[in-house]
Amino acid sequence: MGPDVSMAVCCAFPVLVSLLLIRFAYVMYHSGHMPSKLSASAAGMRSLIVLGSGGHTAEMMNVVTTLQKDRFTPRYYVAALTDNMSLQKAQVYEQSLVRVEVDKEEGVENAQFVQIYRSREVGQSYITSIATTLLATSHAIWIIIRIRPQVIFCNGPGTCIPLCVSAFLLKVLGLGWSSIFYIESIARVKKLSLSGLLLYKLRIADQFFVQWPQLQQKYPRACYAGRLM
Amino acid sequence: MGDRERRTVFVTVGTTCFDALVKAVDSPQVKEALLEKGYTDLIIQMGRGTYVPSKVSGDGTLQVDYFTFSPSIADYIRDASLVISHAGSGSIFETLRHGKPLIVVVNEDLMDNHQSELAEELATRKHLFCASPQTLGETIQEMDIETLNPYVPGDAKPVVSLINKFFGFPDD
Numbered sequence: 491m492g493p494d495v496s497m498a499v500c501c502a503f504p505v506l507v508s509l510l511l512i513r514f515a516y517v518m519y520h521s522g523h524m525p526s527k528l529s530a531s532a533a534g535m536r537s538l539i540v541l542g543s544g545g546h547t548a549e550m551m552n553v554v555t556t557l558q559k560d561r562f563t564p565r566y567y568v569a570a571l572t573d574n575m576s577l578q579k580a581q582v583y584e585q586s587l588v589r590v591e592v593d594k595e596e597g598v599e600n601a602q603f604v605q606i607y608r609s610r611e612v613g614q615s616y617i618t619s620i621a622t623t624l625l626a627t628s629h630a631i632w633i634i635i636r637i638r639p640q641v642i643f644c645n646g647p648g649t650c651i652p653l654c655v656s657a658f659l660l661k662v663l664g665l666g667w668s669s670i671f672y673i674e675s676i677a678r679v680k681k682l683s684l685s686g687l688l689l690y691k692l693r694i695a696d697q698f699f700v701q702w703p704q705l706q707q708k709y710p711r712a713c714y715a716g717r718l719m
Numbered sequence: 720m721g722d723r724e725r726r727t728v729f730v731t732v733g734t735t736c737f738d739a740l741v742k743a744v745d746s747p748q749v750k751e752a753l754l755e756k757g758y759t760d761l762i763i764q765m766g767r768g769t770y771v772p773s774k775v776s777g778d779g780t781l782q783v784d785y786f787t788f789s790p791s792i793a794d795y796i797r798d799a800s801l802v803i804s805h806a807g808s809g810s811i812f813e814t815l816r817h818g819k820p821l822i823v824v825v826n827e828d829l830m831d832n833h834q835s836e837l838a839e840e841l842a843t844r845k846h847l848f849c850a851s852p853q854t855l856g857e858t859i860q861e862m863d864i865e866t867l868n869p870y871v872p873g874d875a876k877p878v879v880s881l882i883n884k885f886f887g888f889p890d891d
Binding site: 524535544545548549552553555556557558561669671673675676677678679680681683696697699701702713715716717718719 | 733734807808809812833834836837839840872873874875876877878879880881882883885886887888
């Protein structure tokens with residue numbers, strides 16, 4: 491029976507790998523396009539909004555306030571565990587929406603607030619950051635599996651990378667489909683940030699925005715649609 | 720001197736530690752330059768820094784005050800006639816939105832100093848002045864606020880309309 495099992499494994503393995511490769515090619519072909527089955531056009535799309543900190547959060551909230559809220563709902567806001575200010579800002583904004591629509595009871599349930607472990611704090615040593623990166627990555631995978639976002643909005647910094655990569659892996663495995671929008675921070679004038687560069691080069695972002703025309707010239711697949719601030 | 724109009728300079732380092740800026744502002748050269756330009760008050764938000772500026776200026780004509788953090792930085796910016804800020808995009812755009820003259824001082828001690836990119840770009844477009852802690856005094860002496868262009872705030876609508884287009888939503 492031994493040889494039979496190894497034969498079966500020998501045959502199944504290449505098939506599995508080729509299936510994954512075909513699926514990967516399919517995902518790559520479809521990224522940057524509207525998802526084929528837009529199931530939620532009436533009910534709204536589950537949206538994950540990754541808040542950076544300080545200036546990043548201010549820019550992201552400018553996008554969120556402009557979004558048509560009924561299309562991008564429910565909204566899950568994610569921020570680093572050590573960043574209290576960002577979720578607070580999002581909470582204040584979501585509460586102001588509820589007050590506007592007093593007749594709608596569901597208000598607050600449209601928004602959820604999630605905290606995530608950070609891969610690395612400023613000044614942390616490299617040895618301990620291996621452990622914290624593992625922790626942060628598994629936490630990110632868990633958040634993506636639990637929420638299964640249909641849309642992800644992010645603008646750096648590092649917190650968004652494990653989330654976007656997990657969402658992309660789920661796409662390849664056929665377990666979900668998230669359209670990823672990355673908006674590079676206005677502070678990046680000449681060069682992309684590391685997060686931006688990774689998402690651009692790996693083609694993980696479906697739409698990639700920059701806020702300065704000279705940056706768009708350097709990265710032709712990016713869109714320039716003015717400044718957020 | 721009670722009936723003289725107060726002209727306040729507000730210095731902010733945000734949540735960072737930027738002692739080089741606080742020290743520069745505390746120097747006699749910068750204080751003299753500010754007095755020459757007609758400023759009467761100096762308020763320093765010093766963040767996590769440990770350098771404590773002196774409250775008394777040379778001849779006592781420049782009123783100096785300082786604090787570490789405040790939840791209402793916007794109030795100080797609104798009341799200021801000139802803002803001297805670190806290069807964080809939050810403080811920069813807050814000040815530009817209030818239409819206040821701004822000198823951005825770049826922290827040369829930061830490892831990943833991408834923030835100077837933004838300050839330099841906005842300085843080329845004449846929305847603000849850019850300096851280092853060493854050149855702050857000179858910059859104040861030589862600056863002409865009249866040459867600054869007002870900053871037109873950005874707008875998220877074009878980005879959002881592209882996102883809507885991606886999903887095939889009608890634009891409204």
